[in-house]
Amino acid sequence: MKYYISEISAKGSVAVDDNILVKGTPASCGSRMLESFVPLFNAEAVDRLINAGYEISGKTNIGEFSLDLLGETSYFGECTENGNLVSAAASLVAKGDIDAAVNTDVSGYPRRAAAVSGIDFLKPTYGTVSRYGIVAAVCSAEQIGVSAKNAKKVKELISVIAGHDSKDGTSLPADSYSYELTSASGMKVCIIKELFDKASDDVKKSVSDYADKLRSVGVTVDEVSVPEVFAIHAAWNILLCAEFCNNVSRFDGVKYGYRSENYKNIDELYVNSRTEGFGFITKASVLYGSDVLSKGRYNDCYDKALRIRRVALNKMKELFASYNAVLTPVCSQKNYQPYEICDAFEKAYDENLFTAIPSITGLPAMVTKGVQLIADSFCDATLLSLADSVEETEVM
Amino acid sequence: MTNEKLQDLLDVNELRLTDDETVRMISLFQKMNGCEASLSDINTDNVDIMVHVQPLTNVLREDFRDQKFSRESLLEGAPEHTEDSWQVPILVK
Numbered sequence: 001m002k003y004y005i006s007e008i009s010a011k012g013s014v015a016v017d018d019n020i021l022v023k024g025t026p027a028s029c030g031s032r033m034l035e036s037f038v039p040l041f042n043a044e045a046v047d048r049l050i051n052a053g054y055e056i057s058g059k060t061n062i063g064e065f066s067l068d069l070l071g072e073t074s075y076f077g078e079c080t081e082n083g084n085l086v087s088a089a090a091s092l093v094a095k096g097d098i099d100a101a102v103n104t105d106v107s108g109y110p111r112r113a114a115a116v117s118g119i120d121f122l123k124p125t126y127g128t129v130s131r132y133g134i135v136a137a138v139c140s141a142e143q144i145g146v147s148a149k150n151a152k153k154v155k156e157l158i159s160v161i162a163g164h165d166s167k168d169g170t171s172l173p174a175d176s177y178s179y180e181l182t183s184a185s186g187m188k189v190c191i192i193k194e195l196f197d198k199a200s201d202d203v204k205k206s207v208s209d210y211a212d213k214l215r216s217v218g219v220t221v222d223e224v225s226v227p228e229v230f231a232i233h234a235a236w237n238i239l240l241c242a243e244f245c246n247n248v249s250r251f252d253g254v255k256y257g258y259r260s261e262n263y264k265n266i267d268e269l270y271v272n273s274r275t276e277g278f279g280f281i282t283k284a285s286v287l288y289g290s291d292v293l294s295k296g297r298y299n300d301c302y303d304k305a306l307r308i309r310r311v312a313l314n315k316m317k318e319l320f321a322s323y324n325a326v327l328t329p330v331c332s333q334k335n336y337q338p339y340e341i342c343d344a345f346e347k348a349y350d351e352n353l354f355t356a357i358p359s360i361t362g363l364p365a366m367v368t369k370g371v372q373l374i375a376d377s378f379c380d381a382t383l384l385s386l387a388d389s390v391e392e393t394e395v396m
Numbered sequence: 397m398t399n400e401k402l403q404d405l406l407d408v409n410e411l412r413l414t415d416d417e418t419v420r421m422i423s424l425f426q427k428m429n430g431c432e433a434s435l436s437d438i439n440t441d442n443v444d445i446m447v448h449v450q451p452l453t454n455v456l457r458e459d460f461r462d463q464k465f466s467r468e469s470l471l472e473g474a475p476e477h478t479e480d481s482w483q484v485p486i487l488v489k
Contacts, residue, residue, distance in 0.1 A: 040469055040473075254484055255470075259476065
């Protein structure tokens with residue numbers, strides 16, 4: 001069981017996932033393909049943390065390119081506690097070994113991890129944190145976020161790493177953002193019925209309990225129906241795999257990364273390096289992504305998914321005209337048991353139902369007390385305030 | 397998904413699967429194709445595509461030569477290299 005792929009400083013209080021670059025320290029992305037890859041520069045988020053006086057503890061183990069549930073497809077093995085899967089970074093935060101972790105939310109893994117380990121995670125509005133120096137997997141959706149034990153700590157770190165970076169073409173222009181915590185009293189939140197109904201009974205109870213806690217701090221909680229969630233889920237998985245397929249085409253065993261020892265010509269070098277270097281979840285994602293981009297499938301799948309992305313955003317904007325945030329489960333179940341690695345793609349695909357909306361729309365999402373809150377773009381502070389208001393009632 | 401079509405996708409993506417993996421992959425594709433049925437729940441006839449969640453514009457910079465990393469440091473990360481180049485098998489005899 002490997003929590004750290006590389007340890008950097010025993011005094012460090014912040015860990016970073018192994019797909020975020022730290023100069024001179026291997027960045028494997030949980031893949032054999034990048035086992036030996038040592039970056040020449042820091043990610044912008046890492047530079048900002050170091051410049052602000054934070055020390056990096058190490059690089060935490062993740063699943064291959066962060067595509068899976070909780071890191072279980074890592075080439076270096078999964079992390080389990082009491083027979084259940086946990087993610088390395090979230091577990092270290094939950095145990096108090098570190099104060100916080102910086103994770104890349106490609107398709108929801110850090111959100112699920114926070115729920116399972118009982119910590120907070122903020123996936124900020126897309127474009128507010130520089131993606132410079134993460135190993136790109138799904139460029140139009142992946143976003144660096146922060147895991148910590150409570151909303152106040154998340155706020156502290158997100159304030160450090162957010163802001164314009166000219167090195168990232170998708171970075172938004174503001175130099176900084178306000179994450180001021182305010183009272184949640186008077187806010188309105190809605191629960192998406194279709195997602196609630198798909199969760200297990202104990203997850204439903206967590207959502208209902210959290211709704212009651214919100215009501216106790218003066219928040220109005222309603223239920224709404226969003227039947228589009230199933231189409232949004234399918235559309236997200238199409239876009240995820242299509243972009244991923246293109247992004248990992250650069251791994252060919254020539255310029256960096258894994259090279260097979262078994263080849264006689266350039267074609268065999270490519271094929272054998274990629275076949276031996278990638279795990280099943282990566283291969284499945286690449287093949288499905290390639291399929292939905294192929295002639296004959298493009299219009300019905302990829303093009304349709306791009307249109308559904310707009311429908312999803314419009315639908316959420318409609319909700320935000322009446323509500324400050326949306327409350328949903330983030331997982332179908334409270335814990336996951338280890339399983340056969342060839343099932344990873346299917347399991348992640350199914351669980352993406354709960355994480356798809358923020359991923360496909362770039363909206364900010366916060367996981368706290370095992371549930372997910374989603375807000376309008378640039379309303380990350382609303383999420384932090386809601387989470388903090390509930391957490392404050394437990395401190396008192 | 398058929399074995400033939402899967403083989404085409406494998407060729408395009410420079411990948412191979414074992415026989416067991418091939419069986420798993422075909423069954424996986426059947427499930428994925430089933431899930432795609434929900435796409436038709438939403439009428440998108442009058443909806444424009446949305447490639448990116450933010451309104452992206454081209455980012456231009458001054459045109460200047462900037463060698464951030466040395467050739468040597470870039471070559472260090474390669475699985476095999478000569479003194480000044482990445483090394484690959486002979487392409488043309």
